[in-house]
Amino acid sequence: MKIQPMEGIKIFFEAKSPGTKLCIGTLEMDFNYAEIFGSEPPDAYQRLLLDCMQGDQTLFTRIDDVTLAWSLVDDLLKDWQTGGNPPHPYPAGSDSFPQADELIQRDRRCWRNILQM
Known part of the structure; x- marks a missing residue:
């Protein structure tokens, strides 16, 4: 995100070129x-200030939206704290981690290794 005085957004991403390689x-x-x-x-x-004076709430988040968003986060945090389903950290740059493999294997699927294509 670019802030004042040159507002905008710049995004870099990786993409595969068309073709078989x-x-x-x-x-x-x-x-x-x-x-x-x-x-x-x-x-x-x-x-x-102009939006406030005109009663335009378009750019303001409603309290019910904020409450719902936090309820989702709170549920995750409570679950992690009680040991229900903890986060699974893994080393940066690794292909996968055991829990991800187990999750996808339940549906008889596997991760595609794009480095060996």
């Missing part, structure tokens, strides 16, 4: 607010 490269998506819309967006506080 495994050729992966880095691609970039770059959105610049001023470039696309021809003007700078209003100052953040200016927009916030």
Whole structure:
């Protein structure tokens, strides 16, 4: 995310080139607010205050949304704390970890190793 004074979003991701060979490269998506819309967006506080004065709640999160989101997170945290289903850390750069293999093998599936294609 790019913040003031050059608001926008820049995303880098890896993608496979079309074809049968495994050729992966880095691609970039770059959105610049001023470039696309021809003007700078209003100052953040200016927009916030204007929305408040006009009663526009579009950019504000409703309390029921916040409550629901936290209830999902709280359930996960409670489950982890009681030992029900703890998180399974694994080393960075590893292909998989035993719990992931067990999960997918229940449906008679397996992970595809793209490095050996």
